[in-house]
Amino acid sequence: MDQSIRGPGFLKLFVNAITMRILIVEDEKSLAEEIALFLRNEQYSCDIAFNGRDASEELAANLYDFVLLDIGLPDYNGLDLIKEAKNYNSEAYFIVITARGELDDKLKGFNSGADDYLAKPFSILELHSRIQAITRRKFGQSSSIIKFGSFALDISKLQLLHQETPVNLTKKEYDLLSYLVLNKGRVLDRLQLVEHIWGSFYEDDFDSNYIDVHIKNIRKKLGEFDQSNYIKTVRGLGYKFEDA
Amino acid sequence: MLIKPIKLKNKISIINALTKVLIIVISVFLIPWIVNRVSIKDLDNQLIENLDKTYSLVEQYGIEEFIKQGGDQQAFGSYNIFKEEYISIEKVTDTTLYEEIDYSRRTIEGETFDYRVISATIESQGSYYLIEIGKSINSILAFQRLIRKFTFYFLLVLMAVTILFELAITQYLLRPFGKIIERLKSSNHPKNFNYTPVKTSTADFKDLEENIHGLMRKIESAFNEERDYISNISHELLTPISIIKTKLDNFLNTTELTDEETEKIIESKVTLGRLTKMVRTLLLLSRIDNEEYLLADRVNLNELLAGLGTDFQEHFEQKNQEFELKLPDQQVEIQGNRELLHILFFNLANNAIKYTPDGGRISVHLNLEKDIPVVVIQDNGIGIEEKNLPFIFTRFKKFQESGNNFGLGLALVKKICDYQHFSIEVYSKPMEGTRFVIRCK
Numbered sequence: 001m002d003q004s005i006r007g008p009g010f011l012k013l014f015v016n017a018i019t020m021r022i023l024i025v026e027d028e029k030s031l032a033e034e035i036a037l038f039l040r041n042e043q044y045s046c047d048i049a050f051n052g053r054d055a056s057e058e059l060a061a062n063l064y065d066f067v068l069l070d071i072g073l074p075d076y077n078g079l080d081l082i083k084e085a086k087n088y089n090s091e092a093y094f095i096v097i098t099a100r101g102e103l104d105d106k107l108k109g110f111n112s113g114a115d116d117y118l119a120k121p122f123s124i125l126e127l128h129s130r131i132q133a134i135t136r137r138k139f140g141q142s143s144s145i146i147k148f149g150s151f152a153l154d155i156s157k158l159q160l161l162h163q164e165t166p167v168n169l170t171k172k173e174y175d176l177l178s179y180l181v182l183n184k185g186r187v188l189d190r191l192q193l194v195e196h197i198w199g200s201f202y203e204d205d206f207d208s209n210y211i212d213v214h215i216k217n218i219r220k221k222l223g224e225f226d227q228s229n230y231i232k233t234v235r236g237l238g239y240k241f242e243d244a
Numbered sequence: 245m246l247i248k249p250i251k252l253k254n255k256i257s258i259i260n261a262l263t264k265v266l267i268i269v270i271s272v273f274l275i276p277w278i279v280n281r282v283s284i285k286d287l288d289n290q291l292i293e294n295l296d297k298t299y300s301l302v303e304q305y306g307i308e309e310f311i312k313q314g315g316d317q318q319a320f321g322s323y324n325i326f327k328e329e330y331i332s333i334e335k336v337t338d339t340t341l342y343e344e345i346d347y348s349r350r351t352i353e354g355e356t357f358d359y360r361v362i363s364a365t366i367e368s369q370g371s372y373y374l375i376e377i378g379k380s381i382n383s384i385l386a387f388q389r390l391i392r393k394f395t396f397y398f399l400l401v402l403m404a405v406t407i408l409f410e411l412a413i414t415q416y417l418l419r420p421f422g423k424i425i426e427r428l429k430s431s432n433h434p435k436n437f438n439y440t441p442v443k444t445s446t447a448d449f450k451d452l453e454e455n456i457h458g459l460m461r462k463i464e465s466a467f468n469e470e471r472d473y474i475s476n477i478s479h480e481l482l483t484p485i486s487i488i489k490t491k492l493d494n495f496l497n498t499t500e501l502t503d504e505e506t507e508k509i510i511e512s513k514v515t516l517g518r519l520t521k522m523v524r525t526l527l528l529l530s531r532i533d534n535e536e537y538l539l540a541d542r543v544n545l546n547e548l549l550a551g552l553g554t555d556f557q558e559h560f561e562q563k564n565q566e567f568e569l570k571l572p573d574q575q576v577e578i579q580g581n582r583e584l585l586h587i588l589f590f591n592l593a594n595n596a597i598k599y600t601p602d603g604g605r606i607s608v609h610l611n612l613e614k615d616i617p618v619v620v621i622q623d624n625g626i627g628i629e630e631k632n633l634p635f636i637f638t639r640f641k642k643f644q645e646s647g648n649n650f651g652l653g654l655a656l657v658k659k660i661c662d663y664q665h666f667s668i669e670v671y672s673k674p675m676e677g678t679r680f681v682i683r684c685k
Contacts, residue, residue: 037494
């Protein structure tokens with residue numbers, strides 16, 4: 001099962017080599033293309049619509065697994081687009097992107113069938129992590145255990161096990177560890193880690209050294225079972241998870 | 245001079261009552277006086293007539309008919325039976341001829357009578373005689389008193405009735421006005437304004453209401469425009485930030501970079517993070533200004549404040565700071581907006597941590613003072629200089645040479661306190677620490 005976490009793109013194997021098809025609906029061409037570039041690197045198949053009309057046509061013509069929808073489209077009410085799309089793409093998952101960053105909007109989003117919500121500016125790694133989370137929900141529990149060394153990370157139960165013994169991690173520690181594990185081999189800088197565990201915008205996301213405390217605690221807790229150094233410090237930059 | 249303002253309907257009632265009192269006072273004195281004048285005038289005419297009759301009698305029969313020359317009696321007098329009138333003729337030595345009418349009080353057989361008396365002197369056969377004809381005015385005076393009494397009571401009753409009537413009428417007429425004012429008072433925001441027209445047939449009120457509605461709609465649309473504007477601005481700003489951020493992420497992800505290069509990219513991301521935070525905080529401030537947050541949650545302060553310990557656990561650990569939390573035994577709940585309250589205490593705690601050196605102490609206390617929850621957040625950090633204290637809640641005011649201070653955090657704290665109707669006080673001494681006291685009224 002170790003092969004199930006073979007770095008970026010492992011998700012493809014994760015879901016039996018099905019290529020996920022994603023529609024990006026974003027009026028800002030540069031942003032849409034940047035997101036597509038990243039997702040294609042991650043072996044997703046991406047289409048882009050720059051306005052609501054095109055998106056509507058694409059949704060009627062193709063089946064998508066994910067729709068990444070900027071709610072602030074110039075020609076379309078994004079929420080209407082979700083309702084409309086559910087007619088053709090009832091299986092599609094909607095991740096709504098908004099620059100309004102409001103709880104009210106968020107709830108509105110969920111009521112109208114959005115499955116997740118990201119506030120601009122978001123990190124594409126965070127976006128990826130949301131896509132992965134939904135994919136895991138979609139494809140059931142069998143593939144939701146990731147093993148490294150003698151540990152097993154049960155993503156559906158939000159738990160780390162060491163040979164059937166639960167490792168006592170706090171919620172933040174678990175979130176950090178799973179984020180690192182899911183981005184195995186990739187350097188995550190402190191900002192990205194902070195953004196993942198906090199998300200809330202009023203946090204000082206630029207003063208991120210305190211993340212070191214969590215990493216230290218996680219290492220200590222893992223070290224009680226296994227002396228291997230899974231979380232590597234990349235000097236001054238951040239951290240990287242590597243299977244020993 | 246300061247006079248407490250009085251409601252219009254009360255003013256009208258007071259003025260009405262005052263004018264009525266004035267009318268009563270005037271009437272009670274004036275009507276009897278007029279009656280008196282008229283009666284006296286009439287009486288005078290009768291007296292003149294009688295005098296004329298007496299003249300013609302004297303002329304016809306001679307004065308001897310009344311006074312015998314050289315007789316014992318040098319005077320003639322006659323009263324009628326009830327002494328209502330009398331006539332007297334007497335010889336006088338005064339030789340001036342005159343006629344006059346005047347009042348005169350006489351006491352006859354122990355009874356006092358007020359008379360209207362006409363006196364005249366005539367000359368007859370070389371002698372002068374004074375003729376006096378008097379008529380009692382007792383009946384007139386009695387009548388006058390009666391009139392005065394009657395007028396007084398009549399007007400008193402009339403006044404009571406009309407005042408009550410007018411009070412009811414003004415109440416009724418001014419009710420639409422009261423309603424218009426009530427609606428203005430009760431809507432603290434144009435979007436909550438009740439636009440259903442108030443029922444009235446008074447043109448002034450209709451005008452007033454229409455004008456208020458017009459103004460309200462203008463304010464409301466200005467508010468809406470402002471909100472849209474802020475929403476659009478934030479969208480316009482956050483989208484380019486998002487593009488840069490995504491590009492930097494992609495760049496880091498796909499390019500082999502040296503540590504120095506990577507560090508530079510991360511520094512750019514940190515700067516971008518600061519920019520993002522600023523835009524979002526400004527957006528939040530404007531949203532509070534626009535009253536977009538409902539104060540509808542029941543928020544447990546014990547839980548909220550205890551949550552700070554968990555929220556900042558890694559900060560305390562990293563800076564080796566001691567965190568002291570003191571909560572009352574009972575659960576304290578307040579009405580408000582959960583998100584805003586969280587931001588409020590989160591910002592204050594964050595501030596305390598930021599401005600307290602390693603190894604310092606942060607304490608959060610919740611007390612009840614006369615049932616008012618009081619939150620005290622205290623640190624033993626670097627403090628604030630006294631000259632800077634008045635400005636700490638001002639936007640973008642920056643005092644310390646710390647790159648992390650945008651001068652927005654405390655402005656937001658103040659804004660939330662105002663919005664929640666909390667009072668906030670700050671006590672601080674440089675190098676000793678800062679204490680924020682928030683009373684959740």
